[in-house]
Amino acid sequence: MVSSADIRNAYIQLYSELRRYVWPYETVELIADLEIAAYTAVPDMAELSTALRSLRSECIEECREDEELAQAFDSMDKLTSDNPQPYLALNIVKEVIT
Numbered sequence: 001m002v003s004s005a006d007i008r009n010a011y012i013q014l015y016s017e018l019r020r021y022v023w024p025y026e027t028v029e030l031i032a033d034l035e036i037a038a039y040t041a042v043p044d045m046a047e048l049s050t051a052l053r054s055l056r057s058e059c060i061e062e063c064r065e066d067e068e069l070a071q072a073f074d075s076m077d078k079l080t081s082d083n084p085q086p087y088l089a090l091n092i093v094k095e096v097i098t
Contacts, residue, residue, distance in 0.1 A: 002079055002082075003086065004040075004041060004043060006079060007048070007079060008038055010076040011038040011076065013072050013075060014034075014072040016072075017072045018031060026058070027055070030051065030054050030055040031055060033051045033055075034052060042086055045080055048080050049080045052080060056073050
């Protein structure tokens with residue numbers, strides 16, 4: 001199982017590589033779709049995987065030239081394919097009652 005925080009961290013790594021390029025509007029929409037799928041409390045892995053594949057197909061030429069971008073895609077793809085059920089780690093509040 002993978003936590004939703006791990007998915008968000010993988011998305012942040014991917015986004016940091018994606019922002020080095022100027023993308024057409026359609027690709028920016030795909031990036032936004034992936035971000036929405038990654039930032040839900042408990043992501044739907046099928047939706048996340050579909051959004052990732054759609055974005056990767058649009059960025060295939062850049063992935064061939066940029067190893068870091070391809071590696072970020074691979075990292076996120078591994079998270080989505082290896083872990084069918086994500087979970088949300090709940091914060092524990094430590095209060096002192098006097």
